[in-house]
Amino acid sequence: MELKNLYREIVNEHNLHPVHKGDLENPSMILNGVNPSCGDDIYLQLQIDENDIVTDGKFNGSGCAISQASADMMLDLIIGRSKEEALKYAENFMGMVRSTASPEEIESLEEAAALEDIAHMPARVKCATLGWKTMQRMLRDGETEGGMSAPCGACSADDK
Amino acid sequence: MNVIDIRNDFPILKDNPGYIYFDNAATSQRPVQVLDAIENFYRTTNANPLRGLYEWSMGATDAYENARQKVVKFVNADSEEEIVFVRNATEALNLVAFSWGLDNLREGDEILITVMEHHSDILPWQMVSRKTGAVLKFIEPDNDGTITEENLKKCVNSNTKLIGMAAVSNVMGVKNPVKLAAELVHANGGIMVVDGAQSAPHMKTDVKAIGADFFAFSGHKMLGPMGIGALYGKRSLFEKMSPFLSGGEMIEYVKRDSATYAELPHKFEAGTVNASGAVGLAAAIDYLENVGFDEIEAQENRVTKIVYEGLKSIPHVHVYGNEDPAKHSGIVTFNIDGCHPHDIATVLDDEHIAVRAGHHCAQPLMEFMQERLDMEFRATARASMYFYNTEEEAQRFVEAVKKVRGWLGF
Incomplete structure (x- = not known):
């Protein structure tokens, strides 16, 4: 998709009118994800029930349109899904960024698949993956509360 | 100094007419010499x-x-x-x-x-x-x-x-x-x-x-x-x-x-x-x-003046630094309300305009500016000009910046 169309048709809407931005009242898990070099900074909050289903999710924070929109689209996908399914989406998204995902895996990402091209721009990879990496740290590694920095090699590379 | 003659000495500029390279503070281009x-x-x-x-x-x-x-x-x-x-x-x-x-x-x-x-x-x-x-x-x-x-x-x-x-x-x-x-x-x-x-x-x-x-x-x-x-x-x-x-x-x-x-x-x-x-x-x-630093500074100041004053006149654009464009050494740092600098650089890139966005390897300054100047993000966009840039490029750049908010959905 042509870049400005991508913004116009998908990114801007999720950035300026995010569905899932805000705070959950009693999240089961909360984690801060940051790209120190860009200043992208999100708090991801997930509500997980006894059957390991992500019943609700919100994000808060600030950053570029790509990081915000990507997190919003991610929550669109994973709310109502099991932990495993959510992690599978994350795997597909990371695979898309690394060009290792199959067409089916990319298609499974629905709207978020539109970020394929921008996620290949070295300077923007970290923006697009911030929410997804934060979610992986929560659901896969069990991290919650307090923040750990996501490494941001690509972001610092554009700032000499 | 004739800027067109000068540009002809730079293969990358000559071979890419229309590409506006405004990231000279990061690295310049090189002449054939x-x-x-x-x-x-x-x-x-x-x-x-x-x-x-x-x-x-x-x-x-x-x-x-x-x-x-x-x-x-x-x-x-x-x-x-x-x-x-x-x-x-x-x-x-x-x-x-x-x-x-x-x-x-x-x-x-x-x-x-x-x-x-x-x-x-x-x-x-x-x-x-x-x-x-x-x-x-x-x-x-x-x-x-x-x-x-x-x-x-x-x-x-x-x-x-x-x-x-x-x-x-x-x-x-x-x-x-x-x-x-x-x-x-x-x-x-x-x-x-x-x-x-x-x-x-x-x-x-x-x-x-x-x-x-x-x-x-x-x-x-x-x-x-x-x-x-x-x-x-x-x-x-x-x-x-x-x-x-x-x-x-x-x-x-x-x-x-x-x-x-x-x-x-x-x-x-x-x-x-x-x-x-x-x-x-x-x-x-x-x-x-050979070109001479007087000529170099004069051309940079002509271009910088257009960029600085042009950006200043655009609503929602914040330009940082001294009010006299001649005191900018070719560097104009700015932000646009609601727009993260990385998104600004990405949509300008789509217009074949190269600017830098981020913290410019000066994070303590970004932190200082965010607090002192109430910046929305801890980052800025930066256009940096050199003596081979033209007044026409400066004008085209200003016109492009006017459209950035629209491109980003405002």
């Missing part, structure tokens, strides 16, 4: 300089040492002993920190730098501070980026033994009061370290007029190749300093457990040198001096 000089070195006299006893090696040595002489004159140093070739300004500043800082600073001393410094003029001093116990202090500028005489004098005390300062800020474009800083620190018996990475490409350098004890700059920001830069150092200081790196070519005698070092400047140039880089840098200096 520089590219040819580098190629010519490898085609005609390539050999390992400074050691071979045969024609080609002596030719390579000559080319390398002639380049050094060019730099001696370029910065107004006294002799070739005061010019050390390095990779870039970063390496030059590290050399000073390791070889002078660690041996000469101690607990109770103060290192004073500005909050506007590039990370390459912050991190080496943090290291020196950690290892010696000297305290690292920061001078803050006014809201428009100016470091006032009053503020500078307030920050210097009898313990200030080293001042590190960019001659020109890579974010604000402002010229800093390096000469006054040198006078103040010299009164304490301390030294003045000038980061000239952003000044050397744009204005005449005179280390004696500044009073610099060390002056660091990179070749790649001033039409030269990447991987070559120079450090000017006062001979009296260089002579007493230990080598920064050690190995080949910087020695006189080597025994199993000891060595004596080569004379200046070779004491600081361990390993095979970047002779082609030095030759390219010399060609770049020739090119700049």
Whole structure:
């Protein structure tokens, strides 16, 4: 998709009118994800029930349109899904960024698949993956509360 | 100076009409004269300089040492002993920190730098501070980026033994009061370290007029190749300093457990040198001096004025720095309400316009600006112009920036 169309048709809407931005009242898990070099900074909050289903999710924070929109689209996908399914989406998204995902895996990402091209721009990879990496740290590694920095090699590379 | 003729000397500009390159503070483009000089070195006299006893090696040595002489004159140093070739300004500043800082600073001393410094003029001093116990202090500028005489004098005390300062800020474009800083620190018996990475490409350098004890700059920001830069150092200081790196070519005698070092400047140039880089840098200096810094500054100011005033007139655009575009050294840093600088750079890239966005390797300054100037994000967009940029490019750039908010959904 042509870049400005991508913004116009998908990114801007999720950035300026995010569905899932805000705070959950009693999240089961909360984690801060940051790209120190860009200043992208999100708090991801997930509500997980006894059957390991992500019943609700919100994000808060600030950053570029790509990081915000990507997190919003991610929550669109994973709310109502099991932990495993959510992690599978994350795997597909990371695979898309690394060009290792199959067409089916990319298609499974629905709207978020539109970020394929921008996620290949070295300077923007970290923006697009911030929410997804934060979610992986929560659901896969069990991290919650307090923040750990996501490494941001690509972001610092554009700032000499 | 005819800017169209000048652009014809730059293959990348000539071959890409319509592409607006406004990221010159990061690295400049190179004219064919520089590219040819580098190629010519490898085609005609390539050999390992400074050691071979045969024609080609002596030719390579000559080319390398002639380049050094060019730099001696370029910065107004006294002799070739005061010019050390390095990779870039970063390496030059590290050399000073390791070889002078660690041996000469101690607990109770103060290192004073500005909050506007590039990370390459912050991190080496943090290291020196950690290892010696000297305290690292920061001078803050006014809201428009100016470091006032009053503020500078307030920050210097009898313990200030080293001042590190960019001659020109890579974010604000402002010229800093390096000469006054040198006078103040010299009164304490301390030294003045000038980061000239952003000044050397744009204005005449005179280390004696500044009073610099060390002056660091990179070749790649001033039409030269990447991987070559120079450090000017006062001979009296260089002579007493230990080598920064050690190995080949910087020695006189080597025994199993000891060595004596080569004379200046070779004491600081361990390993095979970047002779082609030095030759390219010399060609770049020739090119700049041929155009002339008066002409260079005049063209930059014409273009910068259009960019600065154009951006200022756009609603929701915030332009930082001095109100006089002539005080920007070609650098205009800005933000747009609601738009993250990375998104600004991405949509401008789609218009074939290259600008920088992010923290510009100056995170302490970004933090300072965010707090002081109420910036939405801890980052900015930056357009940086050089003398080969045109008024027409400046106008097209302003028109593009007018559309950014629309592209980003506002």
